[in-house]
Amino acid sequence: MTPLGYEQIWQAMPNPGIVLNGDDIVADLNGAAEHFLAMSRRSLVGRSLVQRAGEDSRISDVIRRVRAGAQALSEYNVEFSWPEAPLRMADVFATPLEEGTILILIHPRANAEAMGRQMTSRDAARSVVGMASMLAHEIKNPLAGISGAAQLLEMSLSEEDSELTELIRNEADRIGNLVKRVEEFGDFGLARRRPVNIHDVLDRAAKSAKAGFADHVRFVEDYDPSLPPTMSDPDQLIQVFMNLLKNAAEATPEVGGVIMLKTAYRAGVKVRTPRGQTESLPLQISISDNGTGVPEDLKSHIFEPFVTSKAKGSGLGLALVSKIVADHGGVISCDSSPGFTMFRMLMPVASAGDISRFEDDQEDAA
Numbered sequence: 001m002t003p004l005g006y007e008q009i010w011q012a013m014p015n016p017g018i019v020l021n022g023d024d025i026v027a028d029l030n031g032a033a034e035h036f037l038a039m040s041r042r043s044l045v046g047r048s049l050v051q052r053a054g055e056d057s058r059i060s061d062v063i064r065r066v067r068a069g070a071q072a073l074s075e076y077n078v079e080f081s082w083p084e085a086p087l088r089m090a091d092v093f094a095t096p097l098e099e100g101t102i103l104i105l106i107h108p109r110a111n112a113e114a115m116g117r118q119m120t121s122r123d124a125a126r127s128v129v130g131m132a133s134m135l136a137h138e139i140k141n142p143l144a145g146i147s148g149a150a151q152l153l154e155m156s157l158s159e160e161d162s163e164l165t166e167l168i169r170n171e172a173d174r175i176g177n178l179v180k181r182v183e184e185f186g187d188f189g190l191a192r193r194r195p196v197n198i199h200d201v202l203d204r205a206a207k208s209a210k211a212g213f214a215d216h217v218r219f220v221e222d223y224d225p226s227l228p229p230t231m232s233d234p235d236q237l238i239q240v241f242m243n244l245l246k247n248a249a250e251a252t253p254e255v256g257g258v259i260m261l262k263t264a265y266r267a268g269v270k271v272r273t274p275r276g277q278t279e280s281l282p283l284q285i286s287i288s289d290n291g292t293g294v295p296e297d298l299k300s301h302i303f304e305p306f307v308t309s310k311a312k313g314s315g316l317g318l319a320l321v322s323k324i325v326a327d328h329g330g331v332i333s334c335d336s337s338p339g340f341t342m343f344r345m346l347m348p349v350a351s352a353g354d355i356s357r358f359e360d361d362q363e364d365a366a
Contacts, residue, residue, distance in 0.1 A: 015032055015105055019102070078091065201234050219258075222262040223262070231328075284347075293341050302318055329347070
């Protein structure tokens with residue numbers, strides 16, 4: 001077996017890493033750092049990290065202290081913030097290397113906290129599944145009876161009195177529509193799971209969005225062409241992406257609205273579940289926009305059922321997104337500040353065994 005080279009190990013690191021030269025210019029960074037900082041390698045290499053972060057920033061202070069003679073320095077709850085990206089919190093480890101260079105390793109705090117919240121929301125969304133079945137059975141049938149009875153009464157009443165029966169029917173229809181929305185949480189099952197190219201699904205969703213609710217938005221795509229497939233139900237993933245794109249389009253300004261679709265492969269990205277299991281989720285899909293952002297008081301609850309900032313929203317859309325992603329073995333998180341919101345999905349790769357079983361099932365069906 002050929003030994004792994006420095007570049008392979010550097011890029012495979014799950015934690016963001018930055019190397020500064022003797023003038024505090026960014027000499028190198030790995031893929032995880034690009035993702036964390038929401039900036040490309042081309043945008044950062046050759047530029048001063050101190051100027052980018054600000055002379056008074058804590059990261060600049062860490063760099064100065066290492067330059068002053070500290071052999072290794074750890075700093076906690078450090079803010080990373082600039083106009084192109086949301087505020088991120090991280091623990092930072094910095095140490096001098098040879099010839100005046102400095103290595104900075106970043107341990108993001110927001111990611112772990114967001115994943116923990118999303119895992120909790122996963123259970124909340126699942127609890128709505130049981131409620132959906134109960135509502136469908138216990139409410140829909142008597143509701144149809146109420147609406148039918150009101151319609152029969154309306155035929156024998158005066159025009160003035162019929163206004164009341166019309167009100168009854170309208171309210172019954174409104175409740176029925178709400179029940180239909182809740183029914184969407186019913187247990188979909190994943191009988192139609194198959195190896196899926198994420199880009200094919202994203203393209204389908206983006207084309208539909210551009211032709212309808214997002215016709216005022218400029219789309220920017222940054223895809224990793226080497227992304228392997230994931231096992232999923234493409235129709236359910238379409239529903240996830242359409243929901244996220246609709247939210248993004250509604251948040252962006254009528255003039256100058258931008259939605260960015262980005263995919264990447266992050267080797268080594270793993271998430272520990274509440275049951276103590278470790279899931280490898282190297283496929284990253286992000287949908288970001290330059291809209292108004294998520295209200296501060298909703299950020300921690302954005303994936304919970306019935307949480308919404310929309311005047312006429314039901315608060316079920318993102319909870320449904322969370323449930324579908326969870327049913328596919330993935331997780332989703334949200335970073336938001338005024339002028340920038342990013343929803344980030346982490347998904348598993350389809351294993352060789354999964355693909356083989358799917359192909360065998362297709363042959364048997366034929």
